Each structure stands twice: as structure tokens, then as C-alpha cells.
Amino acid sequence: EAGVAQSPRYKIIEKRQSVAFWCNPISGHATLYWYQQILGQGPKLLIQFQNNGVVDDSQLPKDRFSAERLKGVDSTLKIQPAKLEDSAVYLCASSPRLAGEPNEQFFGPGTRLTVL
Amino acid sequence: DAKTTQPTSMDCAEGRAANLPCNHSTISGNEYVYWYRQIHSQGPQYIIHGLKNNETNEMASLIITEDRKSSTLILPHATLRDTAVYYCIVRVRGQGAQKLVFGQGTRLTINP
Numbered sequence: 001e002a003g004v005a006q007s008p009r010y011k012i013i014e015k016r017q018s019v020a021f022w023c024n025p026i027s028g029h030a031t032l033y034w035y036q037q038i039l040g041q042g043p044k045l046l047i048q049f050q051n052n053g054v055v056d057d058s059q060l061p062k063d064r065f066s067a068e069r070l071k072g073v074d075s076t077l078k079i080q081p082a083k084l085e086d087s088a089v090y091l092c093a094s095s096p097r098l099a100g101e102p103n104e105q106f107f108g109p110g111t112r113l114t115v116l
Numbered sequence: 117d118a119k120t121t122q123p124t125s126m127d128c129a130e131g132r133a134a135n136l137p138c139n140h141s142t143i144s145g146n147e148y149v150y151w152y153r154q155i156h157s158q159g160p161q162y163i164i165h166g167l168k169n170n171e172t173n174e175m176a177s178l179i180i181t182e183d184r185k186s187s188t189l190i191l192p193h194a195t196l197r198d199t200a201v202y203y204c205i206v207r208v209r210g211q212g213a214q215k216l217v218f219g220q221g222t223r224l225t226i227n228p
Contacts, residue, residue, distance in 0.1 A: 004159070031214075042203055042218025043160065056215060091159050095214075103214045105152075107159025 002026065004108035006092050012114045018080040021111045025073070025094030031055075032069055033105060034077050035091040043091055049075065079113075087115045120204045125223040134191040136222050138204030141185040148207045149180060150216065151189045153200040160203065160218070163189065194226045 005024040013019050025032050031050050035043035046065065048056040051072035060067065064083070069075040079086055089112050093105040121139040128134040140149065150165040164171055164178045166187070171178045177190040191198055203221040207214060 042201075042221055044218070045215060048215070093159070097214075104162040104165075105160075105216065107161065109157075110159055 004092055004094055004106055006090075006108040006111055008111055009109065010112050010114075012116065013082055014116050015084055016081040018078065019082055019113060020076050020078045021090050021092075021113075023075045023077070023092030023108060025075070025092070026096070026106055029094035029096050029106070030072070031095040031097070031103070032075050033093040033095070034067055034075070035093065037089045037091055037110070039088070046077070082113075082115045084115050087113060089113070120206055120219055122202075122204050122219065122222045124220065125225070127225050127227055128191075128194050130196060130226050130228050131193055134194040134198065134224060134226070136189040136191075136202050136204075136224065137186065138189070139186045140204070140206050143184050143206055145184075149178065149184075149187050150205040150207060151176070151178065152203045152205065152216075152218075153198075154203070154221070155197075155200040163202075165207075194224075196226050196228065198224065199226045200224060 007022050011019055033048050034046045036046050037043040047060045047067045049069040052069045065079055067077045089110040091107055091110045093107045095103040095105045097103040148165050148167050151163040152160040153163055154160045163175050164173055166178045166180050180187045201221040201223050203218050205216050
């Protein structure tokens with residue numbers, strides 16, 4: 001079974017520029033997550049989708065970050081405009097179980113963003 | 117929400133059992149304990165989870181104390197490929213959805 005795909009793997013931009021990340025979850029997985037992992041820290045949940053609806057976006061900085069999951073499959077995460085502190089690895093994960101149940105999350109390789 | 121406490125780092129010799137402790141003294145009765153690991157430059161990988169009883173799968177064993185205030189992840193025969201950061205996570209209920217809150221984890225180094 002193919003895993004969670006993410007692109008690009010690496011991105012370098014200057015502050016105030018825009019950037020977008022793409023995620024393709026494992027086929028059939030209803031729940032999709034975006035995490036931000038700053039160097040030396042554990043991943044932090046940004047947003048969680050079930051199908052194409054948002055379940056939890058309480059930690060998403062909505063003034064600059066946005067995410068969508070059209071048709072309940074692929075998802076994009078956008079940052080506009082980027083700040084230096086947005087430098088991190090952005091991880092996408094998916095889960096076959098409905099939210100509210102014990103779940104295993106399957107993670108992609110991540111996109112490493114460097115903001116100069 | 118229950119918090120977890122793990123040692124920052126541990127070392128283990130290759131071929132020996134690696135025992136990774138985790139304290140979660142404020143865990144509530146319906147919260148699960150999950151373990152994930154993250155190998156360098158990869159996304160986290162699910163290992164095992166449990167509620168009350170000890171659990172075992174092909175990767176590891178999870179021992180949860182009777183009072184559920186602590187647990188131990190056991191890698192029975194550690195290999196160099198087990199070098200990673202191991203996260204002990206208590207499932208957090210948020211807005212009706214599953215949420216995993218990662219702490220700092222334990223950096224496990226397997227030495228030849």
C-alpha cells in the first residue's frame with residue numbers, strides 16, 4: 001500500500017513570500033492532519049480534516065495559514081505571508097479511523113521549509 | 117489533558133532490550149497511551165497503544181502499571197535501526213476528535 005505523499009520535500013523562500021504544500025493521503029483514509037515540527041520539538045497539530053470538513057483548527061494561525069481538502073482526498077496547506085518563525089518541517093498524516101476512536105496516524109516524509 | 121514525562125535521552129546496546137519509561141500521572145480513565153517513534157528525517161511512525169492491559173505486537177510491548185500512572189515501552193532486541201526519538205502520548209479529546217499531542221520524546225541511541 002502506498003504511503004502518504006507530500007511535495008515538495010524542501011522549500012526555501014524569503015520572508016513575506018507565499019508557499020504551498022501538497023499532501024495525498026493513503027487511499028480511503030477519511031481523516032487528514034497537518035502538523036508543524038520546529039527543530040528539536042515534537043510535531044504540533046495545525047489542522048485536522050474528516051473527509052472535506054474541518055474538525056479542529058484551533059492551533060492554526062489563521063491570519064497567515066490556510067488549508068483545504070477538496071473532495072475529501074488531497075489537501076493543501078498555504079502560508080501567506082511567511083515569517084522567519086515558520087521555518088519548520090510540515091508533516092501530513094492520515095488515519096483510516098473516524099475521529100473520536102483510537103487511531104493510528106500514518107505520516108508522510110514532510111516538507112522542510114526554510115524562511116530567510 | 118494528561119501530560120507525559122519522559123527522559124530526554126537513553127542509550128542501549130544492540131541486541132539488548134530497550135526499556136523506555138513514561139509517566140502520565142494525571143491520565144483519566146478513558147484516555148489511551150500511544151507510542152510513536154521518529155527516525156531522523158522521517159515522519160513519526162505508530163508503534164503501539166493501550167488502555168489498561170499490557171499489549172504486544174511485532175514491534176514492541178507496552179506495559180502499563182495497574183494505577184495507569186506510568187508505562188514502559190519495551191523493544192525486546194534493539195537494533196541500530198531502532199535509533200530514533202520515541203514519543204509517549206496520551207490521547208487528548210478535543211472538539212470531539214482524536215488529537216495527538218507530542219512532547220519532547222526520548223532520544224534513544226542504540227550502540228553497536
